[in-house]
């Protein structure tokens with residue numbers, strides 16, 4: 001795995017995206033980075049990235065992740081990205097590869113639920129755990145030959161666990177984990193196309209979450225499932 005394809009597609013004199021260090025640092029075995037970037041390019045998609053062997057393995061997920069285990073989300077594998085890309089939020093100039101606005105939608109660490117990551121990738125069945133700010137618990141990426149026979153087609157699926165739910169996480173949490181901004185606000189600050197970026201934001205965005213939510217109302221008392229004898 002190299003970053004050649006990543007670098008060939010980009011002009012780093014024009015785009016603020018990182019070129020990546022010449023030599024990838026040895027990946028820490030304990031703390032592998034995980035990141036999802038919401039990217040309003042030609043099409044809105046979510047770039048799902050897992051650190052492995054000194055690069056970020058990358059998949060473009062058009063609809064973003066779903067917390068519902070019955071929902072399978074198409075994930076097209078794209079070129080490996082440099083580790084530093086995981087910190088990128090900003091505007092890629094129009095006309096450049098991936099031109100548009102990039103938001104750091106989620107980040108954290110991931111850990112494999114398989115003994116051999118390389119073998120699981122080759123097999124096309126990678127089970128893993130996410131410990132992000134938005135996503136948690138057990139997930140799987142499974143390769144499918146169903147979409148035109150491309151070996152780059154995978155499905156991203158939530159496993160059943162305590163973090164599975166029917167909540168629409170991409171609609172409910174549209175802001176950056178880095179800056180709390182929406183796509184339009186990132187585009188505005190970076191001199192990008194605000195109107196185009198805004199098409200990736202919800203029509204009525206929820207308010208910016210505060211760090212210490214004020215609790216004016218007490219939540220309703222939980223119904224206990226105590227059996228009466």
Ligand code: MN
Nearest residue numbers: 039047060098
């Ligand atoms: Mn992208």
